[in-house]
Amino acid sequence: MKEDEKKPLLQTEDSKDNDESRTISSFDFTLSKRWISGIPYEVAFWRSYYRNRSSRETLMSWSQYGKECELDHFDVASFIESQEMENPVIVDVGCALSYMFSNRIGGKERSVIYLDPLAPYYNKILDDYSLSYPRIKFGLGETLSIHFKKNSLSLIHVRNALDHSVCPMMVIWQALICLRPGGVLYLNHKPNEAEHEAYIGFHQYNIDCQNGRFVIWNRQERIDVGHELAGYADVKGSVTDSGRIVAVITKTSNIPDDHKAVTENGVYASGMLETLITYFHSAPNVIGYQARRGAFSLGHRMMRLLPGGLIKKIKSIISGKKATM
Numbered sequence: 447m448k449e450d451e452k453k454p455l456l457q458t459e460d461s462k463d464n465d466e467s468r469t470i471s472s473f474d475f476t477l478s479k480r481w482i483s484g485i486p487y488e489v490a491f492w493r494s495y496y497r498n499r500s501s502r503e504t505l506m507s508w509s510q511y512g513k514e515c516e517l518d519h520f521d522v523a524s525f526i527e528s529q530e531m532e533n534p535v536i537v538d539v540g541c542a543l544s545y546m547f548s549n550r551i552g553g554k555e556r557s558v559i560y561l562d563p564l565a566p567y568y569n570k571i572l573d574d575y576s577l578s579y580p581r582i583k584f585g586l587g588e589t590l591s592i593h594f595k596k597n598s599l600s601l602i603h604v605r606n607a608l609d610h611s612v613c614p615m616m617v618i619w620q621a622l623i624c625l626r627p628g629g630v631l632y633l634n635h636k637p638n639e640a641e642h643e644a645y646i647g648f649h650q651y652n653i654d655c656q657n658g659r660f661v662i663w664n665r666q667e668r669i670d671v672g673h674e675l676a677g678y679a680d681v682k683g684s685v686t687d688s689g690r691i692v693a694v695i696t697k698t699s700n701i702p703d704d705h706k707a708v709t710e711n712g713v714y715a716s717g718m719l720e721t722l723i724t725y726f727h728s729a730p731n732v733i734g735y736q737a738r739r740g741a742f743s744l745g746h747r748m749m750r751l752l753p754g755g756l757i758k759k760i761k762s763i764i765s766g767k768k769a770t771m
């Protein structure tokens with residue numbers, strides 16, 4: 447929102463009272479610590495799928511890799527054709543190991559950059575099982591402009607990952623900085639995942655479409671994304687027949703260099719580094735992290751043996767909520 451640029455991008459309770467929006471004080475260390483503590487769950491989840499041949503085959507039957515790319519509520523083939531470029535740059539942010547975003551668009555094989563902060567773990571899994579799927583590039587959504595040039599990308603796809611990030615609004619701003627004018631940030635998510643997952647691990651934000659508006663919310667804040675991006679992007683939120691939340695965010699104007707999304711670029715990377723340095727210096731954190739590694743590794747392996755319906759019931763009991771999906 448152009449007229450409201452004093453508000454910090456990375457808000458904490460402290461920064462709301464004491465607006466030092468250009469300093470590291472606006473980085474949310476509580477959320478970044480929670481994010482780090484969520485790594486063992488995510489890595490164990492994907493390893494459990496890949497370690498067993500039959501669950502790996504099931505996963506690959508869902509994967510879209512090599513199939514014609516089809517996205518809900520967005521004609522991706524026409525969009526890529528309209529870019530009138532030999533090699534439009536396409537990035538799948540928070541791709542994990544599902545290969546749900548296809549590299550075949552409009553009948554042509556396209557070069558897709560698969561990017562995820564857990565890339566080192568995921569690439570190790572691919573190596574351990576000698577699999578030939580594309581390797582994953584390391585990167586966080588919140589630091590995209592460290593990895594890609596400004597105004598260089600045509601399409602950024604994010605599926606089930608924006609709501610896993612520490613600061614979803616920063617991911618969106620960083621995507622807009624990297625997109626060319628007319629480029630698209632395509633988001634496709636389950637509704638209100640943090641509520642369903644009881645705000646455990648990576649699940650700190652809910653994504654929803656309320657009265658036709660694309661919103662990101664948790665117990666502390668509610669962001670109307672179209673309102674925030676006014677002047678820079680056009681936001682079209684919608685709900686699919688199966689209840690998924692889609693947002694097609696088209697960049698309409700370049701983000702000026704003095705915009706806080708650009709000037710606060712280093713805040714997130716620096717905050718994350720500080721979190722890592724302090725987190726792993728604490729013995730309780732290390733012991734807890736390694737204990738969760740073991741527990742989730744065993745837990746996910748057992749989960750792979752259970753029927754899907756039972757897993758949903760267990761999750762709903764853990765989160766204290768009725769399973770809706």
Ligand SMILES: C[S@@+](CC[C@H](N)C(=O)[O-])C[C@H]1O[C@@H](n2cnc3c(N)ncnc32)[C@H](O)[C@@H]1O
Pocket residue numbers: 488539540541542543544545546562563564585586587588604605606607608610611612613648
């Ligand atoms: C549920 S998986 C989604 C995988 C895939 N996109 C899909 O739809 O099947 C969520 C992924 O988001 C990644 N993630 C978490 N925080 C992120 C961030 N800040 N930026 C980018 N990706 C992130 C996680 O590492 C994880 O691999």
